[in-house]
Amino acid sequence: MIDIQSFLLALGMGNVGFAILMAGYMRGASPSAGLQLWMWARLGIGFSQLVGWARPLLGAPVLGSLEGLGWILAVALEMAAYCVFFGFTRWGRILFPVTGLSCLVVIAASARGASHAQLSAMVACVVALFAAAMAWILLRRRHASLLQRIIGVNDALFALSVAAWASSALQSNVVPDARAAQEAAYLTGYLLMIVNGFGFLLLCKQKDDSRMAHLASVDCLTGLLNRHAFLERAESARVAAQRQRQPLALMMIDIDHFKAINDRWGHASGDDALVVFAQTARQVMRGHETIGRLGGEEFAMMLPAASLEEAVQAAQRLRLAIRAATVITSGPSYTMTVSIGVVVLDPNEGLSDALARADHALYSAKREGRDRVEVGDPMQRCA
Incomplete structure (x- = not known):
């Protein structure tokens, strides 16, 4: 007791x-x-x-x-x-x-x-x-x-x-x-x-x-992964894809004429555009896909187990959704477009090399008139 x-x-x-x-x-x-x-x-x-x-x-x-x-x-x-x-x-x-x-x-x-x-x-x-x-x-x-x-x-x-x-x-x-x-x-x-x-x-x-x-790990404006967190997850996904011998697709995405948006309607309106982009991207992407903001108006997205054809379809789906979205501000409302570069990692390719190929494809889309999706060159043809 x-x-x-x-x-x-x-x-x-x-x-x-x-x-x-x-x-x-x-x-x-x-x-x-x-x-x-x-x-x-x-x-x-x-x-x-x-x-x-x-x-x-x-x-x-x-x-x-x-x-x-x-x-x-x-x-x-x-x-x-x-x-x-x-x-x-x-x-x-x-x-x-x-x-x-x-x-x-x-x-x-x-x-x-x-x-x-x-x-x-x-x-x-x-x-x-x-x-x-x-x-x-x-x-x-x-x-x-x-x-x-x-x-x-x-x-x-x-x-x-x-x-x-x-x-x-x-x-x-x-x-x-x-x-x-x-x-x-x-x-x-x-x-x-x-x-x-x-x-x-x-x-x-x-x-x-x-x-x-x-x-x-999160960008405070858009709520997406920041550059460091996205690259860290993308590297983990690359290692897993190579170990499991599955494809891994990458996109580089850029909002068209973003500087003109800032110059015409102000930086607050540019922030609104970034937020609308992030919200729209989350609505159209699949559960296993990951998107991050690399800086400014530039974004990247990875699609595990996606073939090149599936990645291009996903990119087109995102591009059309962004074009249909409206940015509502205290001033005039407006729409925006994006350019997208798409690649699928080659076996044993490093993440930085794959992102460079996707970035090269992105600038090809810019040169070809914007508001479009371009596929990156194969690895051996990427300078």
Whole structure:
């Protein structure tokens, strides 16, 4: 058997310590509403546990109600942290009424003279409900990471143990049974403090790292891959194509008369043209195809496992879609065209050589009148 009072003191101090740790982490990290809510939830849980430790020592019955309300509000904050972190938008419509109703029930029960054991059982039911909801949020996600699943399983175990404790306290008159269930709930609560305390910090760090990686690889104006990221993926695709002995097609794409667009309607209008191009390209390209902005009005696209004929068809489809798109600005609206050079990599050809051939084909399309697709010369004829 464990000493419940000493365990409550350790849990309370541990959760307050986690809240302080999170406050320190947030001073050097990007702002996170989810992490702020989680910090206040840890602080609230720690406060509630410390109140539970102090209640029998001080002999103040009102602390029982304060402990219960603290638990309800703290787990509600923890639930809100999950919802904010995962981008749920309507969580308040359910969470606020459930939290408010639970608090009113505890206050009413305390006013009617409910014992501390009864209040604890009611609060435990609410805590178990919130913990089960948090486990459901984490485990229902199809592409949940291993870390999310570990935290979700931990929440589920905590929900089951707290529900068992509440059930034994409400239905059984056998004190040892209720004591054993209470000890199990506190032990899983300790595991919850360790796993979820560090786990949520790691989740936030993963999210920050993913956002930084996204910013480092995506062109901020068009949302397409930037030059470095595209070339990196194209090189990986080239190696894979040569290993699997499959074709890999490349396109070089340039918006026609882009300088004239900037000169006539201003650079903001030129930015609008780039955005419209990117949106149109995403609409017509296939799921396995990749497009990136190499700089200015120049783009590149790779088509894995595409023959030269299929690549030319894809290029024509893109060219016609761009010609049909309208760039809407604060001034006059206008349309634009693109010129495209297409090649298929030769066996053992380097990426830079293939891009040079596609670029040569692109400038052939420019010389031939623009708004057209040209196929690059075979490798041996490329100077």
